[in-house]
Amino acid sequence: MGAKRVLVAMTGASGSIYGLRLIRALKAAGNEVQVIISRWGEETLKYETGIDRETLVAEVDRGYDENDLSAPPASGSYHLDAMVVIPCSMKTLAGIAHGYADNLVGRAADCSLKERRKLILVPRESPLNLIHIRNMATVTEAGAIVIPASPAFWHRPKTIEDLVDSVVERVLSHLSSAGEKAAEWTGLD
Numbered sequence: 719m720g721a722k723r724v725l726v727a728m729t730g731a732s733g734s735i736y737g738l739r740l741i742r743a744l745k746a747a748g749n750e751v752q753v754i755i756s757r758w759g760e761e762t763l764k765y766e767t768g769i770d771r772e773t774l775v776a777e778v779d780r781g782y783d784e785n786d787l788s789a790p791p792a793s794g795s796y797h798l799d800a801m802v803v804i805p806c807s808m809k810t811l812a813g814i815a816h817g818y819a820d821n822l823v824g825r826a827a828d829c830s831l832k833e834r835r836k837l838i839l840v841p842r843e844s845p846l847n848l849i850h851i852r853n854m855a856t857v858t859e860a861g862a863i864v865i866p867a868s869p870a871f872w873h874r875p876k877t878i879e880d881l882v883d884s885v886v887e888r889v890l891s892h893l894s895s896a897g898e899k900a901a902e903w904t905g906l907d
C-alpha cells in the first residue's frame with residue numbers, strides 16, 4: 719500500500735493524545751498528513767499534552783485554519799485518500815450528521831461523504847445521550863465509520879501509550895495504512 723494523503727482533524731473533545739499519536743504514526747509510515755485543529759481542539763491539545771498547535775503543525779505536511787473555507791479540503795475536487803476526525807467532539811459529530819458545514823472540519827467531512835471517500839470519526843464521549851447515538855447512526859448511514867475511543871485490554875497494555883495505540887491501530891487498519899501492523903487477536907494463549 720503506497721503513501722496516502724490523509725486529512726486529520728482534531729476537535730475539542732478530550733483525548734487529543736489519540737490524534738497526536740495517529741498523526742505521528744501516519745507520518746512515520748511515510749504518508750502525506752494534513753491537519754485541521756479547531757479552536758477547542760487546540761485548547762485541549764495544549765491542556766492534555768502540553769503541545770501547542772504550531773509545534774504539531776510543524777510535524778506535518780500542511781496545517782489549515784478551521785475558519786479558512788477557501789482552503790483546498792473545502793472542495794470535493796481536492797484529492798484526499800481519507801479523513802479522520804480524532805478526537806471528534808459531539809458538536810462536530812452533530813454538524814457532520816446534519817451537513818452543517820460552518821468550519822473547515824465540517825465542510826471537509828461533508829465533501830468526504832459526498833465524494834464517497836473514507837471518513838473515520840473517533841468520538842470519546844461517555845455516557846452517550848440519544849442525540850449522540852442518533853447522530854452516530856446518521857453518519858454511519860451516510861458512509862462514515864465510527865471508531866469509538868474505547869481501548870482494548872486483551873493485548874495487556876503496560877502504559878497509557880499502549881492503551882491509546884490500541885485505538886490508533888484500529889484507525890490505521892481501516893485506513894489500510896502502511897503503519898506498524900496492528901496487534902491481532904489469535905485466540906487464548
Ligand SMILES: Cc1cc2nc3c(=O)[nH]c(=O)nc-3n(C[C@H](O)[C@H](O)[C@H](O)COP(=O)(O)O)c2cc1C
Nearest residue numbers: 729730731732756758759762807808809810842843
Ligand atoms: C478540556 C475540555 C474537554 C472537553 N471534552 C469534550 C469531550 O470529550 N467531548 C465533547 O463533545 N466536547 C468536549 N468539550 C467541549 C468542546 O470543546 C465544545 O463543545 C466545542 O464547542 C467543540 O468544538 P469543535 O468541535 O469545533 O472543536 C471539552 C472542552 C474542554 C475545554
